[in-house]
Amino acid sequence: MNSKVSKTKLADIARAAGVSPMTVSRVLNGRGGASPETAAKIEQLADEMRYRPNAVARALKSDRSGIIGVVVPDIANPFFPDVIRGVESVAMQNGYNLLLCNVVESAERELNLVRILETHRVDGVILCSARLPDAALSKALQGYKAAVLLNRTLAPETAGSITIDYRAGAADAARHLLNLGRRKVAVIGGPTTSVGAAERLEGIRSAFLSVGADSPVVVHCMPDIAGGAAAAAELLKAHPDIDALICYNDLNAIGALQYCEATFRSVPKDIAVIGFDGITLGELVRPQLSTMHVDKYAIGELCMRMLLDRIDGKFIQHRIVVRPELIVRTSTMLEQQAISGQVDFA
Amino acid sequence: MNSKVSKTKLADIARAAGVSPMTVSRVLNGRGGASPETAAKIEQLADEMRYRPNAVARALKSDRSGIIGVVVPDIANPFFPDVIRGVESVAMQNGYNLLLCNVVESAERELNLVRILETHRVDGVILCSARLPDAALSKALQGYKAAVLLNRTLAPETAGSITIDYRAGAADAARHLLNLGRRKVAVIGGPTTSVGAAERLEGIRSAFLSVGADSPVVVHCMPDIAGGAAAAAELLKAHPDIDALICYNDLNAIGALQYCEATFRSVPKDIAVIGFDGITLGELVRPQLSTMHVDKYAIGELCMRMLLDRIDGKFIQHRIVVRPELIVRTSTMLEQQAISGQVDFA
DNA sequence: GTGAAAGCGCTAACAA
DNA sequence: TTGTTAGCGCTTTCAC
Numbered sequence: 001m002n003s004k005v006s007k008t009k010l011a012d013i014a015r016a017a018g019v020s021p022m023t024v025s026r027v028l029n030g031r032g033g034a035s036p037e038t039a040a041k042i043e044q045l046a047d048e049m050r051y052r053p054n055a056v057a058r059a060l061k062s063d064r065s066g067i068i069g070v071v072v073p074d075i076a077n078p079f080f081p082d083v084i085r086g087v088e089s090v091a092m093q094n095g096y097n098l099l100l101c102n103v104v105e106s107a108e109r110e111l112n113l114v115r116i117l118e119t120h121r122v123d124g125v126i127l128c129s130a131r132l133p134d135a136a137l138s139k140a141l142q143g144y145k146a147a148v149l150l151n152r153t154l155a156p157e158t159a160g161s162i163t164i165d166y167r168a169g170a171a172d173a174a175r176h177l178l179n180l181g182r183r184k185v186a187v188i189g190g191p192t193t194s195v196g197a198a199e200r201l202e203g204i205r206s207a208f209l210s211v212g213a214d215s216p217v218v219v220h221c222m223p224d225i226a227g228g229a230a231a232a233a234e235l236l237k238a239h240p241d242i243d244a245l246i247c248y249n250d251l252n253a254i255g256a257l258q259y260c261e262a263t264f265r266s267v268p269k270d271i272a273v274i275g276f277d278g279i280t281l282g283e284l285v286r287p288q289l290s291t292m293h294v295d296k297y298a299i300g301e302l303c304m305r306m307l308l309d310r311i312d313g314k315f316i317q318h319r320i321v322v323r324p325e326l327i328v329r330t331s332t333m334l335e336q337q338a339i340s341g342q343v344d345f346a
Numbered sequence: 347m348n349s350k351v352s353k354t355k356l357a358d359i360a361r362a363a364g365v366s367p368m369t370v371s372r373v374l375n376g377r378g379g380a381s382p383e384t385a386a387k388i389e390q391l392a393d394e395m396r397y398r399p400n401a402v403a404r405a406l407k408s409d410r411s412g413i414i415g416v417v418v419p420d421i422a423n424p425f426f427p428d429v430i431r432g433v434e435s436v437a438m439q440n441g442y443n444l445l446l447c448n449v450v451e452s453a454e455r456e457l458n459l460v461r462i463l464e465t466h467r468v469d470g471v472i473l474c475s476a477r478l479p480d481a482a483l484s485k486a487l488q489g490y491k492a493a494v495l496l497n498r499t500l501a502p503e504t505a506g507s508i509t510i511d512y513r514a515g516a517a518d519a520a521r522h523l524l525n526l527g528r529r530k531v532a533v534i535g536g537p538t539t540s541v542g543a544a545e546r547l548e549g550i551r552s553a554f555l556s557v558g559a560d561s562p563v564v565v566h567c568m569p570d571i572a573g574g575a576a577a578a579a580e581l582l583k584a585h586p587d588i589d590a591l592i593c594y595n596d597l598n599a600i601g602a603l604q605y606c607e608a609t610f611r612s613v614p615k616d617i618a619v620i621g622f623d624g625i626t627l628g629e630l631v632r633p634q635l636s637t638m639h640v641d642k643y644a645i646g647e648l649c650m651r652m653l654l655d656r657i658d659g660k661f662i663q664h665r666i667v668v669r670p671e672l673i674v675r676t677s678t679m680l681e682q683q684a685i686s687g688q689v690d691f692a
Numbered sequence: 693g694t695g696a697a698a699g700c701g702c703t704a705a706c707a708a
Numbered sequence: 709t710t711g712t713t714a715g716c717g718c719t720t721t722c723a724c
Contacts, residue, residue, distance in 0.1 A: 007489065009717055020695045025719060033693065052489060055465045056411060057717035059402045060700050067445070067466070075427040084421055088448055097462060099413070100446040102434055116443060119401045120413070143353065143398060225626075254630060280571075284600060286632040355701055366711045371703060381709065403701035406716050 008049040016045050059121065068307065069117035069125040071101045071110065077223065077251060078279040079296055080128060086300020087126060094308055105191065107131040114140045124307045126150065131193050146310035148303050151196050156318035160306045162299055166196045169292040169324035170203030173246050173274050176326055178211055182244035182272055187218040188231040188256060190248025197248055204246055223248055228255020243271055250275035250282045253289055272332040287330035294324045354395040362391050405467065414653065415463035415471040417447045417456065423597060424625040425642055426474060432646020433472060440654055451537065453477040460486040470653045472496065477539050492656035494649050497542050502664035506652045508645055512542050515638040515670035516549030519592050519620050522672055524557055528590035528618055533564040534577040534602060536594025543594055550592055569594055574601020589617055596621035596628045599635055618678040633676035640670045
């Protein structure tokens with residue numbers, strides 16, 4: 001096995017080439033400072049001896065690790081892999097790698113992770129859907145050169161933020177259902193700890209208020225399929241006359257669809273369902289899921305670009321708001337529209 | 347902003363406490379060696395001064411970074427988030443963090459990544475579905491203290507491996523379709539570069555041979571939904587009498603289902619479809635997808651545990667084979683069975 | 693064009 | 709119980 005591979009270092013190459021480590025360093029970093037022959041010999045030796053620069057030593061010396069910490073609540077939620085890909089593509093183009101961590105919806109673990117990443121001297125962090133209270137989060141981010149939050153806002157000195165306009169998006173969703181003639185609307189509200197969940201509720205309530213309708217019933221749950229199914233069950237058992245559901249995210253909505261299917265409720269005829277996020281999965285279930293769509297890959301890119309700016313000390317923008325877009329699919333479609341709801345592969 | 351937060355170091359605490367850095371180091375690492383009072387004072391100071399040990403310096407000194415490199419082909423394929431969670435849970439319990447990289451199905455990028463991770467002096471790598479040729483891969487892994495491959499095997503000195511028995515699994519799938527009475531079976535074969543794809547084909551062919559049937563037609567494609575849909579289109583246009591499809595993975599199978607739906611073919615009546623992997627998505631589409639299921643989270647755990655052993659120089663096992671399990675759902679179900687294919691939420 | 697010295701923050705090994 | 713020395717691999721600074 002390989003565990004004793006003592007790696008070749010600059011000094012080894014220097015010795016082999018009969019020059020000083022400094023010269024090797026310069027050549028290998030393309031900073032000239034050597035005769036063509038010396039340079040060529042060094043390049044060749046480095047290759048032969050399988051030299052790999054030690055990023056750890058470099059990081060210690062330069063105080064730049066080339067690593068970005070990324071914290072997501074749950075990588076199994078298809079929302080996040082898309083974001084991560086966006087982050088990674090920009091990171092890679094700029095020579096950064098990602099230290100990825102899953103929080104699994106625990107604030108304690110989140111605090112812990114932020115500490116661990118600090119320990120590793122990452123050059124910045126991207127926190128997706130932080131669950132910590134504002135004060136604790138601010139404090140935890142003190143130790144960072146740069147931080148960007150997704151779906152959360154703090155003082156711009158502490159962190160940049162990319163937020164989704166949940167208020168407006170949820171209001172759009174609510175109006176869409178109202179326009180469909182639904183009046184017994186209920187909300188599957190996601191986690192109680194989520195800041196975004198509260199914003200969605202505000203948006204929904206204001207949309208209902210402005211047409212003089214009562215505020216809808218709300219049930220909270222975990223932001224996954226099982227949570228959505230359970231919440232739908234709770235709501236529909238207590239209020240069998242509900243004719244529409246606005247859901248925290250698409251996973252919740254898909255859980256609701258499952259429950260409706262299992263209890264022989266027809267969607268959208270008996271009950272319309274709309275989600276949030278626009279994950280691919282929503283196009284694959286039947287009926288296809290209406291949703292408030294956001295471009296997750298683009299959001300990932302935005303996060304990373306903003307973080308790069310902050311790492312460079314540039315503070316061009318510290319807050320970007322993304323507006324979700326209503327996508328109407330079968331789960332909230334009037335019957336005559338549903339005819340064209342077929343994908344065309346011809 | 348925070349970019350000038352010069353972090354407190356051991357020496358700072360030492361000065362404040364009026365002791366040597368060494369004493370602080372010992373206390374903070376719980377290695378005793380200080381009077382209770384001194385220790386208490388140091389602990390308190392460390393907390394007040396928000397001390398975070400510098401993992402970079404520690405890594406340079408100890409040649410252990412506490413970081414594991416994980417390379418996956420595509421994090422957007424729901425197979426991998428599950429594996430990653432398994433890896434992460436074991437890693438975390440053992441004080442490791444994950445440097446996660448996406449290959450996006452490019453062998454060149456893969457080689458590059460393996461180099462980069464080597465540069466960062468990760469304590470080990472887990473490569474999922476490596477696309478590099480054996481020789482190149484072996485060479486690239488030379489520089490690692492420890493490596494584990496998922497779905498690939500090399501000399502045990504080079505890397506441990508967790509493999510899925512694709513041959514047996516695919517043969518099971520083939521037999522299942524044959525038992526259903528299907529005789530015009532075709533294969534959506536996934537990427538040509540995938541070693542697992544070739545193994546699946548072998549399994550399928552041998553199952554067909556043993557009942558005296560001809561080898562089925564094969565079409566290759568990208569291992570995602572769009573690839574599956576395209577492959578299904580190609581197959582069914584050329585051979586309209588195909589009555590069953592065995593697919594490289596569930597995403598391919600779901601693409602095939604989409605094509606069937608779009609072209610008004612009834613599944614499983616006109617054509618049965620079976621996938622591989624057992625991702626959750628397969629239960630959500632309609633008809634629900636039959637599949638060869640593997641426990642992805644458990645596989646992730648296995649990978650990480652094996653890697654930990656190798657890091658410790660223990661070579662108890664260098665190869666684990668996981669056998670996929672046939673899960674029959676609606677997409678390959680005889681009609682009389684389909685009645686009970688409903689999820690029960692009552 | 694090339695090299696020597698010093699130090700990034702931490703800790704193992706050896707004093708005291 | 710506590711401190712000193714030295715060095716992990718690299719690069720910045722200054723000198724030749």
